[in-house]
Amino acid sequence: MSEEPFRPREKLVEKQRFFQSVHKHTYLKGPFDKITSVAIPLALAGSCLYMIGRGIYNMSHGIGKKE
Template sequence: MTEPPFVSRGRLKKHQQYFQSVPKPTYLKGRYDKITSVAIPLALAASSMFLVGRGVYNMSLGIGKKE
């Protein structure tokens, strides 16, 4: 029993040729891979650095202490 292919062979071969010919790292070859591989980690790092800096500032001045 055989099942039908998920993608036609011609389309699969076209995608394979595209991904093998692009001179970029493997994890940046797709259309939206820059968003998931670069932008989201940078945004998370920037927001965490901001929150850590704000926490250190508040602790050094005693802001927000519970009495």
């Protein structure tokens, strides 16, 4: 009793050929990899820098203090 594979062997061989033929970095080979490897970290870093800058500005001007 054997279990059916998730994908046909031909599809796996086709995908392997595609990924082995692409001459990019390993983390940028898929179609949506630029979003997960580049855009999301840049967005997180940008928002962190914005919040840090806003906090420093508020502290230096005494804005938003709790009494």
